[in-house]
Amino acid sequence: MSTSKAIYADFRTRIFEVLDASAISGMDRQQLTGQIEGAVGVLANNYPSPVPAVMRAGLVKNLVDELVGLGPLQPLMEDDSITDIMVNGVNDIFFERGGRLHRSELSFVNDQQLVEIAQRIASRVGRRVDESSPMVDARLDDGSRVNIVLKPIALDGTTISIRKFREQKIGLEDMVKYGTLSEPMARVLMIAARCRLNVVISGGTGSGKTTLLNALSQYIAEDERILTIEDAAELRMMQPHVVRLETRAPSVENTGAITQRSLVINALRMRPDRIILGECRGPEAFEMLQAMNTGHDGSMSTLHANSPRDALARIESMVMMANLNLPLTAIRRTIVSAVHLIVQVSRMRDGSRKITSISEVVGLEGDNAVMEELFQFHSDEHQAKDKISGEFVSSGLMQRSVLMKQASYYGLQEELMEAFHSGVPA
Incomplete structure (x- = not known):
């Protein structure tokens, strides 16, 4: 695991342990960002090795993306040129742009993070995905279609397939x-x-x-x-x-x-x-x-x-x-x-x-x-x-x-x- 990913995993665990889910639900993105910035600042000041300002900003954005968005997938969701996003496990993220598939440099911290994000996606649309119900097909708030398959059905790790909704009408x-x-x-x-x-x-x-x-x-x-x-x-x-x-x-x-x-x-x-x-x-x-x-x-x-x-x-x-x-x-x-x-x-x-x-x-x-x-x-x-x-x-x-x-x-x-x-x- 790279140094930045290890730091993110450590900060993520510590911050998520003390987060109040009900309090987060009442915040907008700007308020949540302020709260996360404060928590990251405290942890970074007491971290054994220096955490540069650029890395701190990246940690804040990634944490906020995970809490209110789709975590590592959020940059792909925000890119209007991308039509499909496919996750084949922790380190295998692909996307379609211009009709062609590309491999993304993005990845998840570990399988636990991937499963938690998959479960969060399902819960937002009133669905459940776990070992007893390892598959779900749903629609996100923005109209995008999402399909999730967990282990043991997906042999190589949790699979997420997203067909993004295009707001622009094509005639x-x-x-x-x-x-x-x-x-x-x-x-x-x-x-x-x-x-x-x-x-x-x-x-x-x-x-x-x-x-x-x-x-x-x-x-x-x-x-x-x-x-x-x-x-x-x-x-x-x-x-x-x-x-x-x-x-x-x-x-x-x-x-x-x-x-x-x-x-x-x-x-x-x-x-x-x-x-x-x-x-x-x-x-x-x-x-x-x-x-x-x-x-x-x-x-x-x-x-x-x-x-x-x-x-x-x-x-x-x-x-x-x-x-x-x-x-x-x-x-x-x-x-x-x-x-x-x-x-x-x-x-x-x-x-x-x-x-x-x-x-x-x-x-x-x-x-x-x-x-x-x-x-x-x-x-x-x-x-x-x-x-x-x-x-x-x-x-x-x-x-x-x-x-x-x-x-x-x-x-x-x-x-x-x-x-x-x-x-x-x-």
């Missing part, structure tokens, strides 16, 4: 600038949202599904009643009439759980115009399809899948989880009539996010769903090592297009055709 225009999609694709997605197509956004972890869902929601009319359902609230609707629902984990006694499925069922009784499900991952898929098929056009959701075809298969599997004993043909017929558009997003090897496909579900042929790809990303044959390059290509609208019928109904047909003509290469 489709911003995504065009970032190269996530082309301008014609953005215009088609805007029209799809405005003319109430049911949209499923498919992709892997960290591919930008929720970001895209937030961007699409900006084109929902302000006179619509929107219900959002999430495990951890991340969606930020800009419309005036929004009802936000969030699931609840079971208590220590394993009671009181509120699932996404029960929230979707309840949402249908709340007269919604649209239901937006943050992420579909289980039996709630059946109720979501029923909503899409019964007058709640324009509903949206995300799910984990590697391609549009895989997304349909995943929905089938999730409907089967509802134990309804429906024949596969009936399930596929329900999916095809409910889902209009599947947008596939991918995180590329250079860290960038791209919409690699926009596909329309047009019907059934036999027992198989038929999809038509409206746009796709074609990567260049000769790629640079550190940069993905390519172009977004449109295949044009099909004769059976639901998108065209809806656009005509809403008076957006010319705008839609213009978007497609500008997206087809000459």
